[in-house]
Amino acid sequence: MANALSNPAVARVLPFGLYIAFLALNSLIPEGTVDTRWLYPVRVGLVALVLAFFWRQYDELRGKFSMPGGFWALGLITGLVVFVLWVNLTAPWMLMGGQGKGFDPRDGDHINVVLAITRIAGAALVVPVMEELFWRSFVMRWIDNPKFREILPTAISLKALLLSSVVFGLEHNEWFAGILAGLAYGWLYRVTGNLWVPIVSHALTNGLLGMWVLYTASWQFW
DSSP: OHHHHTOHHHHHHHHHHHHHHHHHHHHHSOTTTSOGGGHHHHHHHHHHHHHHHTGGGOTTTTTOOOOOHHHHHHHHHHHHHHHHHHHHOOOGGGSSSSOOOOOOOEETTEEOHHHHHHHHHIIIIIHHHHHIIIIIIIIIHHHHOSSGGGSOGGGOOHHHHHHHHHHHHHTSSSHHHHHHHHHHHHHHHHHHOOTHHHHHHHHHHHHHHHHHHHHHTOGGGO
């Protein structure tokens, strides 16, 4: 067990796997029996704890936050562009199975503040770290070499960028926008060589999306 927990792949796969397992659990609960919205804060809370447990193994994150201002500007601009694309690329063929109901934080006519805040916080603070560690740091490099930590981000192949972005997109209902987002975040990782840049970009996208969803009541994007 100790050997498994010290495996660098496990440290990057387990938080993502836990998140997906909760999504599967959510879909298995009969509608109307339990308020499944409250599984979301539990989900992101547990994922955050797992990320904290493995933090010492994330050498691509520890002590790497110092970057040239131009790289941060590039990440923020990219995050904004991805947000604009995400809310506009909604043609039927760009969606997997049509638009669902999404996450609706309302109780009657009023927003449940706790649900709304935890949804935005989870999407902007926890999910970007979890997904970038899995999709960009692990999967994208693993495609090039199972010993993924031997691959420098700037040396990642175009094949790895494209394949990981397609699978990342298919993880989302908005699969077309998801593929473009995967390409954007993966490109940031290759260009800057620092995982914090796509994390911050991803966080901006998700944060803006959360505020836009609340403002427009477009719950399907949640």
